[in-house]
Amino acid sequence: AQSVAQPEDQVNVAEGNPLTVKCTYSVSGNPYLFWYVQYPNRGLQFLLKYITGDNLVKGSYGFEAEFNKSQTSFHLKKPSALVSDSALYFCALNSGYALNFGKGTSLLVTP
Amino acid sequence: NAGVTQTPKFQVLKTGQSMTLQCAQDMNHEYMSWYRQDPGMGLRLIHYSVGAGITDQGEVPNGYNVSRSTTEDFPLRLLSAAPSQTSVYFCASSYSPWTGALYEQYFGPGTRLTVT
Numbered sequence: 001a002q003s004v005a006q007p008e009d010q011v012n013v014a015e016g017n018p019l020t021v022k023c024t025y026s027v028s029g030n031p032y033l034f035w036y037v038q039y040p041n042r043g044l045q046f047l048l049k050y051i052t053g054d055n056l057v058k059g060s061y062g063f064e065a066e067f068n069k070s071q072t073s074f075h076l077k078k079p080s081a082l083v084s085d086s087a088l089y090f091c092a093l094n095s096g097y098a099l100n101f102g103k104g105t106s107l108l109v110t111p
Numbered sequence: 112n113a114g115v116t117q118t119p120k121f122q123v124l125k126t127g128q129s130m131t132l133q134c135a136q137d138m139n140h141e142y143m144s145w146y147r148q149d150p151g152m153g154l155r156l157i158h159y160s161v162g163a164g165i166t167d168q169g170e171v172p173n174g175y176n177v178s179r180s181t182t183e184d185f186p187l188r189l190l191s192a193a194p195s196q197t198s199v200y201f202c203a204s205s206y207s208p209w210t211g212a213l214y215e216q217y218f219g220p221g222t223r224l225t226v227t
Contacts, residue, residue, distance in 0.1 A: 009151075036218075043115070043201055043218030044154075090153060097161060098144065098169055099216065101153040 002027045004074075004093045006102035013081045013109055021076040021105045023091030032094035033074040035065055038104075039087045047089075050074060061085070081109045112137050115219035117202050123225045124192040132187040132222050134202030142205040143185040144216070147171065147198040154201065160185055192226045199223050 004025045013019045025031050032051050036044040048059025055067045065076045076089060086109045092099040118133045136143065144159035146169075156169030160179040174196060176188040185204075189196060203216040 041221075043220050044203075044216075045218070046215040049215070097142070097159055097167070098156045099154075101146075101155075103151055103153040 002093055002095045003100055004033075004091045004102040006089075006091055006105045008105050009103075010106045010108065013107070015083050015109050015111050016080055019078050019081040019085070019107065019109070021089050021091075021107060023074045023076065023102060025072050025074060025091075025093050027093060031072075031074075033065075033067065034092040034094070034099065035059065035063070035074075035076050036090045036092060036101075037087050038090065044090065047076070083109050083111055085109050114138065115202055115204055115217050117200075117219035117222050119222060120220070121223050123227065124189070125227055126192060126194060128192050130189050130192065132189070132200055132202075132224075134185045134187065134219060135183050136185075136202075136204040136217070137183065138204060138206075138217065139182060140204035140206055140217070141182065142214075143179070144169070144203050144205075145175070145177065145185070145187045146201045146203065147196075148201060148221075149198050157187065157200075189224075194226045197224060197226045 034049045035047040038044045047063050048057050050057050050067045058064045063078050067074050088104045090104050091102040115136045141162045145157040146154040148154050155171045157175050158177040160166045166177050200222045202219040205216045206214045
């Protein structure tokens with residue numbers, strides 16, 4: 001079965017520090033991976049995706065993600081966190097006509 | 112463009128009642144889908160559509176019906192509401208029907224449904 005896992009329910013980081021939100025995947029064949037962000041009481045917003053090509057994918061709001069095939073991971077990163085980055089982050093894997101979402105990781109950036 | 116719109120924003124139903132959650136998009140997207148979001152469970156796909164007149168079931172379709180008579184609209188019907196359907200419901204659309212999941216999905220603001 002194709003799935004993604006987000007091993008951390010919550011990540012805390014101080015403003016200005018680098019942040020990483022982890023995602024691992026399980027798929028037969030090539031993975032198509034996405035990151036979405038959800039701010040309180042809002043719908044999800046697309047951040048970035050990996051389809052093929054460079055293992056480092058750049059996305060919106062200064063986020064990037066590193067695809068690692070040997071470790072089956074697609075971790076979301078940002079060099080310097082902002083308080084406004086505090087939100088719920090979802091990793092997702094393409095599965096036919098749908099996306100399989102992870103359970104989400106709550107990111108809290110403290111001043 | 113308004114993007115993806117959903118109505119109502121909030122709804123309280125009694126067990127056994129029926130209702131329709133509305134979803135519309137003005138981006139001429141072929142692919143549309145409905146998800147439910149429950150704490151600690153991420154988003155789970157209920158139904159999806161790859162074009163007008165074509166719908167299919169997702170991971171958790173029981174208790175829900177959909178239809179797609181136009182490109183713009185994709186309503187979700189709860190036939191007989193149950194407390195287990197208390198959730199936040201999101202509609203999403205995407206550019207391509209056949210590789211829809213490979214493209215960015217645009218999400219509506221959600222409908223928060225409580226069934227008592």
